[in-house]
Amino acid sequence: MSMTRPLIEISHLSKSYRRGDQVIPVLSDITFDIAAGEFLALIGPSGSGKSTLLNCIAGIDAVDEGSIHIGGTDITTLSEGELAVWRSRHVGFIFQFYNLIPVLTALENVELPLLLTSLSARRRQEHALAALAAVGLPDRTDHKPAQLSGGQQQRVAIARAIVADPDIIVADEPTGDLDRRSAADILALLGRLNRELGKTIVMVTHDHRAAEAAHLVRELDKGELRVAP
Amino acid sequence: MLLLRLIVKNAFRHRLRALLTIAGVAIALTAFGLMRTVLDAWHAGVSASSANRLVTRNAVSITQPLPIAYKSRIRQVAGVNAVAAGNWFGGVYIDEKNFFANFAVEAEDFFRLYPELIVSPAEQKAFAMDRKGAIIGRKLADRFRWRVGDAVTLRGTIFPGQWPLTIRAVYKGARPDTDETVLYLHWAYIDEVMKKTSPGRAGQTGFFMIGIDDATRAAEISRNIDAQFRNSQAETLTETEKAFQMGFVSMSEAILMAITVVSYVVIVIILAVAANTMAMSARERLGEFAVLKTLGFAGPALGGMLLAESLLLSLSGAALAMVLLPAIADAFAKNLAQYFPIFFVSPRTMVLLPAFGAAVGVLAAVAPAVRVGSVRIAEAFRRIG
Numbered sequence: 001m002s003m004t005r006p007l008i009e010i011s012h013l014s015k016s017y018r019r020g021d022q023v024i025p026v027l028s029d030i031t032f033d034i035a036a037g038e039f040l041a042l043i044g045p046s047g048s049g050k051s052t053l054l055n056c057i058a059g060i061d062a063v064d065e066g067s068i069h070i071g072g073t074d075i076t077t078l079s080e081g082e083l084a085v086w087r088s089r090h091v092g093f094i095f096q097f098y099n100l101i102p103v104l105t106a107l108e109n110v111e112l113p114l115l116l117t118s119l120s121a122r123r124r125q126e127h128a129l130a131a132l133a134a135v136g137l138p139d140r141t142d143h144k145p146a147q148l149s150g151g152q153q154q155r156v157a158i159a160r161a162i163v164a165d166p167d168i169i170v171a172d173e174p175t176g177d178l179d180r181r182s183a184a185d186i187l188a189l190l191g192r193l194n195r196e197l198g199k200t201i202v203m204v205t206h207d208h209r210a211a212e213a214a215h216l217v218r219e220l221d222k223g224e225l226r227v228a229p
Numbered sequence: 230m231l232l233l234r235l236i237v238k239n240a241f242r243h244r245l246r247a248l249l250t251i252a253g254v255a256i257a258l259t260a261f262g263l264m265r266t267v268l269d270a271w272h273a274g275v276s277a278s279s280a281n282r283l284v285t286r287n288a289v290s291i292t293q294p295l296p297i298a299y300k301s302r303i304r305q306v307a308g309v310n311a312v313a314a315g316n317w318f319g320g321v322y323i324d325e326k327n328f329f330a331n332f333a334v335e336a337e338d339f340f341r342l343y344p345e346l347i348v349s350p351a352e353q354k355a356f357a358m359d360r361k362g363a364i365i366g367r368k369l370a371d372r373f374r375w376r377v378g379d380a381v382t383l384r385g386t387i388f389p390g391q392w393p394l395t396i397r398a399v400y401k402g403a404r405p406d407t408d409e410t411v412l413y414l415h416w417a418y419i420d421e422v423m424k425k426t427s428p429g430r431a432g433q434t435g436f437f438m439i440g441i442d443d444a445t446r447a448a449e450i451s452r453n454i455d456a457q458f459r460n461s462q463a464e465t466l467t468e469t470e471k472a473f474q475m476g477f478v479s480m481s482e483a484i485l486m487a488i489t490v491v492s493y494v495v496i497v498i499i500l501a502v503a504a505n506t507m508a509m510s511a512r513e514r515l516g517e518f519a520v521l522k523t524l525g526f527a528g529p530a531l532g533g534m535l536l537a538e539s540l541l542l543s544l545s546g547a548a549l550a551m552v553l554l555p556a557i558a559d560a561f562a563k564n565l566a567q568y569f570p571i572f573f574v575s576p577r578t579m580v581l582l583p584a585f586g587a588a589v590g591v592l593a594a595v596a597p598a599v600r601v602g603s604v605r606i607a608e609a610f611r612r613i614g
């Protein structure tokens with residue numbers, strides 16, 4: 001291996017679902033690398049396994065075969081508890097429907113991942129405020145998710161994803177629920193996180209505009225991966 | 230603290246549902262406590278009885294009298310240190326609904342036998358001096374606002390006629406389970422009137438209360454007393470005061486058992502209600518728990534959060550019950566004093582409220598907590614989209 005070993009190395013990854021005695025292959029023998037600092041878009045038709053692949057990379061779904069080395073650790077060998085700790089340190093999550101906790105304010109939502117760190121309450125708040133400022137929402141700290149627009153909620157979600165300073169950000173259709181303007185803002189924000197903070201981003205999307213924001217686009221089709229034209 | 234706020238906010242997310250659950254737990258625990266208190270009240274006569282006292286009555290039935298002449302023969306039985314004749318008087322004050330227990334007793338021996346009835350020496354003397362005097366319990370005095378010196382006339386039922394009395398003393402109980410609602414008058418007063426109006430009923434008494442030196446010899450002394458009167462016209466049955474009281478209680482054994490069972494059924498029902506609340510709560514928020522798990526919260530921590538929510542609701546209900554129960558028991562005690570002279574919530578019952586509250590909280594949360602703790606992230610997200 002060279003000194004610039006890729007951050008994420010996926011090799012011979014396979015996964016299938018069983019429905020009754022029917023086996024539905026979703027991912028078959030997928031091998032590819034993602035370099036540190038990459039901004040990758042995964043595209044492909046509905047049901048092609050994009051979310052499944054993303055979830056495997058992020059350590060929230062199990063693989064059947066193959067390995068996923070991230071920063072030198074094969075996460076497919078980690079126990080559930082070890083994976084939880086690993087996720088909290090290395091991965092930030094952005095979802096299509098934001099998935100904020102509705103009873104908490106924006107600031108509290110962002111602070112949430114820091115409960116798993118040893119930071120003091122004061123320091124946690126400072127970090128959360130800084131993250132909200134970084135996504136352009138310094139004045140919405142006391143709002144509940146229901147009091148925010150979709151775009152604003154997604155910004156809060158992004159603040160939550162970056163607050164613990166992970167190396168990798170995974171995003172499953174982060175603009176899927178947004179209008180064009182908000183979508184463009186969110187993509188610009190992701191681009192900034194990638195450029196300015198050096199976050200490695202893996203984004204699943206249907207939206208070709210979103211894919212254009214990425215450096216590299218890979219297409220999944222029938223469980224197989226190729227570099228999109 | 231953020232985690233605590235999250236737990237509290239989640240517990241009260243559906244305000245109406247949370248409040249109904251708390252109210253349900255509070256009402257159920259109050260009902261449970263009230264039923265236990267009724268049972269305690271029922272048994273109070275038994276627990277207040279002394280192992281150093283025996284009661285001798287007619288072997289045929291409690292309603293049949295014994296000759297007063299038996300007294301001196303009982304007194305001579307080895308181990309007996311005091312004997313007092315006593316009669317259920319059954320007098321009514323103005324109206325039947327004013328019911329309270331009233332007994333005719335031989336005052337001097339009686340108070341020696343019942344040291345738990347506390348009377349000032351001066352009042353005791355005044356009572357002893359007045360043949361038409363009466364001594365009443367503190368609660369009875371409060372109920373009718375009677376004071377020492379007041380004239381009270383009882384209408385006889387068992388002993389016909391009007392019975393003018395003067396309150397000469399008020400006793401208070403030495404222990405919380407001492408009955409403070411009784412009126413005692415002089416056995417001699419009744420006997421004196423009987424001699425004039427119905428001589429056939431003079432020289433008789435309902436039962437003898439007996440003091441013994443050694444409680445461990447109760448059975449032997451009882452046998453010796455009854456042996457004295459075997460084959461006489463009125464054979465006796467002597468038993469400990471406790472057994473005597475139990476005789477009354479066991480008549481309603483089936484009812485007591487039913488109340489006991491129902492009191493626990495109420496707990497089981499509220500457990501089912503609370504478990505349903507927690508199961509709904511867990512199911513609705515499975516996606517949120519999956520998000521928390523994604524962020525790195527461990528399964529047991531999530532289960533613990535749900536458990537804490539459940540405990541918050543059930544213990545709030547228990548706290549409410551701890552306020553409600555004494556208040557309701559108090560109202561009960563005031564209105565039902567004639568049936569339950571000893572009616573108070575025991576410390577044991579007060580401790581059982583939070584204990585059962587906690588048990589309900591924990592048991593209600595077990596299944597949903599396991600479900601939440603073991604939520605499969607990818608599958609939960611697939612469900613919520």
Ligand SMILES: Nc1ncnc2c1ncn2[C@@H]1O[C@H](COP(=O)(O)OP(=O)(O)OP(=O)(O)O)[C@@H](O)[C@H]1O
Binds near residue numbers: 019024047050052053
């Ligand atoms: N738990 C499961 N049981 C059975 N089949 C499943 C399960 N999860 C996913 N699948 C199947 O796996 C395939 C890939 O699903 P996945 O969600 O990864 O697709 P996707 O590319 O993200 O689609 P979309 O663009 O619609 O989000 C689908 O055919 C889906 O039906």
Ligand SMILES: [Mg+2]
Binds near residue numbers: 051
């Ligand atoms: Mg998908």
